[in-house]
Amino acid sequence: MRTTITMIGLGLIGGSLAKSLYASEDNYIIGCDINPKTLEFALMNEIIDEASSNVTEAAKKADFIILGTPITETLEFLDQLDNITFEQKVIVTDVSSVKKTVLDKANTLTNQNIRFIGGHPMAGSHKRGIKAAKAHLFENAIYVLSPAKNCPSSAAEALENLLTDTKSHIIKLKADEHDEMTGVISHFPHLIASALVRQAMKWGETYQFIPKLAAGGFRDVTRIASGNPELWQDIFYHNKEKMVRMIDDWTNEMASLKYMLQTDGKSELTAYLKQAKDFRDGLGTKEKGAFPAFYDLYVDIRDQTGAIASVANILAGEGISITNIRILEIREGITGVLRLSVSSKDEQIKSYQVLQQYGYDLMLEE
């Protein structure tokens, strides 16, 4: 007997989940999407087994329902699901970046056959839509689950079991804690990144050379501002209380920086920057905790044609697999530094030594 999964919303995240679940022969995926072209694409590319334009009918056949829609639509679907007469128990989950509004709604549902567990796979990109979906998107990513009150632990276990194929790391969080933490490390940074870009845009009216000057640092710190504006508006709206508080904190932080500058507080400013540097340098290097560790190396690849392939080959020859790779541009059009992540300290040191033997100029992040 195959497990039937009804996926409502087959965009970047829903499509990626469908792809990773479709890979297992035990699963049968029914896809629903408001966009008929998306459904057509999903069927043609073997991302789903069946397309349906009738959410209620598709939901009735499901063992699991996954809402891969924007948060506002997800709340509406929860109401719709509540009114369906299911013939069996069904496990319902979502993928929304904000959890409290979703869990608040889920906790009001009266349908005895629905077991709701909020979900948030914490990986994505600035792209949207099914064409950007990837089966491996959630590999090694944190996947947060927040069960609704009265949800039996067996339902959460069944969902965890289903999600094994995503190769993500599942953790359980309360909705409010989730929203506060993702507010700090994801939502608020996005708001600031967009504000920084707008500030540069405004200064660009005075200095037309500004876009050309926008080099590595500006690009690094504002990368996330290229995200999907509708998606981020929806995230900010549903996490608005936390966002407003964080804007207040930020305003205080800026006021203290302003004071240090106005009073020539050089040592205070150095201490401030050092504290930030130490915390930043320590991020992701913890052995314990919920977040996976990253061990980074920076390889100088300026003017070295084919350097990426060579570096990857050398490491593959040593049996080291690269878990993440990124080119940090120094100047537009000129490759600069390759940032490689490997998954253990030993691999990091070994990579450093072997690449050094091949003459690469590199730096290791402690």
Ligand SMILES: NC(=O)C1=CN([C@@H]2O[C@H](COP(=O)(O)OP(=O)(O)OC[C@H]3O[C@@H](n4cnc5c(N)ncnc54)[C@H](O)[C@@H]3O)[C@@H](O)[C@H]2O)C=CC1
């Ligand atoms: N984009 C990202 O990096 C991440 C997004 N998320 C969450 O995933 C959810 C979806 O985001 P994305 O996949 O990025 O968006 P997307 O725009 O790529 O996909 C949304 C899909 O939902 C469909 N849809 C919209 N309204 C619908 C309706 N009424 N009925 C049926 N289908 C409908 C759209 O046609 C589209 O295919 C959001 O709740 C977001 O917070 C979570 C983690 C990462």
Ligand SMILES: O=C(O)C(=O)Cc1ccc(O)cc1
């Ligand atoms: O690309 C990035 O850096 C992201 O931040 C992607 C992302 C967007 C929204 C989420 O809820 C989780 C991850």
